[in-house]
Amino acid sequence: xxDIVTVNLTFNRxxxxxxxDFLIAGTRCHLxxxxxDIMQLASQRQSQTKLINTSSFEMEVLVDSSRxxxxxxxxxxxxxxxxxxxxxxxxxxxxxxxxxxxVHAALSPSASRDLSFWNALLLxxxxxxxxxxxxxVPLHCACLDRKGKGLLVAxxxxxxxxxxAAALAQRxxxxxxxxxxxxxxxxxxxxxxxxxxxxxxxxxxxxFFPRLHEFVLxxxxxxxxxxxxxxxxxxxxxxxxxxxPGHIVFLxxxxxxxxxxxxxxxEYVRDFFEKSAERLPDExxxxxxxxxxxxxxxxxxxxxxxxxxxxxxxxxxxxxxFLSEAERATA
Amino acid sequence: MQRREFAAYxxxxxxxxxxxxxxxxxMYRIGSSRxxxxxxxxxxxxxxxxxxxxxxxxxxxxxxxxxxDSDTPGPLGATRLLVCGLLTxxxxxxxxxxxxxxxxxxxxxxxxxxVDARTYQEFLVPLLCRLTQESVPASPLPASAxxxxxxxxx
Numbered sequence: 351x352x353d354i355v356t357v358n359l360t361f362n363r364x365x366x367x368x369x370x371d372f373l374i375a376g377t378r379c380h381l382x383x384x385x386x387d388i389m390q391l392a393s394q395r396q397s398q399t400k401l402i403n404t405s406s407f408e409m410e411v412l413v414d415s416s417r418x419x420x421x422x423x424x425x426x427x428x429x430x431x432x433x434x435x436x437x438x439x440x441x442x443x444x445x446x447x448x449x450x451x452x453v454h455a456a457l458s459p460s461a462s463r464d465l466s467f468w469n470a471l472l473l474x475x476x477x478x479x480x481x482x483x484x485x486x487v488p489l490h491c492a493c494l495d496r497k498g499k500g501l502l503v504a505x506x507x508x509x510x511x512x513x514x515a516a517a518l519a520q521r522x523x524x525x526x527x528x529x530x531x532x533x534x535x536x537x538x539x540x541x542x543x544x545x546x547x548x549x550x551x552x553x554x555x556x557x558f559f560p561r562l563h564e565f566v567l568x569x570x571x572x573x574x575x576x577x578x579x580x581x582x583x584x585x586x587x588x589x590x591x592x593x594x595p596g597h598i599v600f601l602x603x604x605x606x607x608x609x610x611x612x613x614x615x616x617e618y619v620r621d622f623f624e625k626s627a628e629r630l631p632d633e634x635x636x637x638x639x640x641x642x643x644x645x646x647x648x649x650x651x652x653x654x655x656x657x658x659x660x661x662x663x664x665x666x667x668x669x670x671x672f673l674s675e676a677e678r679a680t681a
Numbered sequence: 682m683q684r685r686e687f688a689a690y691x692x693x694x695x696x697x698x699x700x701x702x703x704x705x706x707x708m709y710r711i712g713s714s715r716x717x718x719x720x721x722x723x724x725x726x727x728x729x730x731x732x733x734x735x736x737x738x739x740x741x742x743x744x745x746x747x748x749x750d751s752d753t754p755g756p757l758g759a760t761r762l763l764v765c766g767l768l769t770x771x772x773x774x775x776x777x778x779x780x781x782x783x784x785x786x787x788x789x790x791x792x793x794x795x796v797d798a799r800t801y802q803e804f805l806v807p808l809l810c811r812l813t814q815e816s817v818p819a820s821p822l823p824a825s826a827x828x829x830x831x832x833x834x835x
Contacts, residue, residue: 356759357759357762358762359761359764361763361765426775427696428697428698428753429698430748430780430789430791431699431787433768433782434697435791437775437778443761445765445768447767447768450768452768454763454765454768454770456763456772629692629700
């Protein structure tokens with residue numbers, strides 16, 4: 351094989367002597383690496399999560415000095431059966447083994463020193479790809495916390511989930527995520543997790559958040575231009591990484607003024623999340639069944655269709671009033 | 682210009698292309714091994730001796746599932762071999778991604794749109810054969826085997 355292969359990388363205990371454990375989305379990651387930079391990044395992973403499910407995964411990160419730091423390299427994902435390949439910026443490559451719950455990452459030296467690569471790319475992608483096999487269900491929705499109860503904001507792409515999440519965070523809701531939320535279940539308790547990922551706001555939201563003028567538009571993972579920033583550092587939002595789901599709203603923008611909340615049936619919630627979930631192969635039948643069970647349980651949360659023709663700030667105000675009234679009614 | 686026999690495949694719920702159909706199938710002899718090749722492009726059927734004994738079962742044969750990736754243009758990059766326990770991965774940039782699961786005795790992979798038949802037959806097929814022959818013999822596991830215990834403790 352040596353005559354064909356340019357670089358041969360072996361992932362084992364000898365080549366990856368450094369070890370650390372950390373929590374992410376309610377699961378435990380056993381990290382092995384050859385890089386002190388990676389150990390440094392992992393040590394900054396301070397989860398506030400107390401509730402964890404029993405699952406864990408192995409993450410092997412080998413920093414390979416022969417990899418060129420090609421920042422412009424686009425992300426590229428492919429997978430067959432239980433194996434998933436991800437080509438990432440900074441000349442990095444990750445292989446996922448979903449049956450054995452293992453991640454093998456070959457990173458360039460520059461990727462290994464880049465906190466945003468670690469927080470905004472590698473860890474979210476890892477949980478997004480591997481999560482379902484760990485009992486972590488990725489949901490395409492924003493999540494905020496108010497008085498210990500999670501508010502999940504779902505909706506089709508472009509509905510304005512991130513913008514509404516930012517407006518709610520401006521009103522004092524704790525920000526958990528604006529795009530992907532990760533749901534786990536421990537015994538009978540559902541927990542919604544975020545990953546401390548940056549918030550992503552599209553260029554047209556600048557009219558609602560004039561402060562965005564201070565930031566530069568950048569190309570994001572899916573190729574669109576957006577403002578991406580740390581919501582705590584740059585927007586002074588309160589940020590946390592978990593909550594217990596209390597309410598779900600499905601955001602729908604309308605041309606008419608006003609803000610209306612109409613109750614949804616659990617079947618609608620189930621259908622919305624089941625039908626938008628990634629198709630999984632037969633090899634992952636157990637994971638698929640677990641995902642269905644968690645979505646079923648989640649669909650019992652009180653949920654509403656939110657139709658709004660108002661600004662994100664006015665909509666956020668209406669939601670806050672609605673939740674306060676709901677609280678008073680149940681008190 | 683090479684005529685493309687494979688159909689474009691898109692499914693918004695399958696961004697990884699896991700369910701890309703692979704309707705072409707043939708069985709080959711590679712040394713003492715038997716290999717079933719499944720693909721969506723007949724140019725990816727290797728020029729190797731065909732197995733004429735149709736009594737060979739799937740359990741006795743290895744499998745290659747190779748998808749022609751019509752949405753991934755560009756040439757092959759440097760060949761990098763990642764040896765990760767029971768999984769060996771060959772990465773040549775997005776134009777060629779191969780994974781060999783030694784325990785399940787299967788190779789899965791994507792070959793980019795611009796990898797021509799000659800490059801495939803003269804460079805990638807020998808590489809696939811080497812992967813297959815260097816594979817650790819092991820009894821195959823059931824498809825849904827839960828390997829959590831092993832992954833944590835080995």
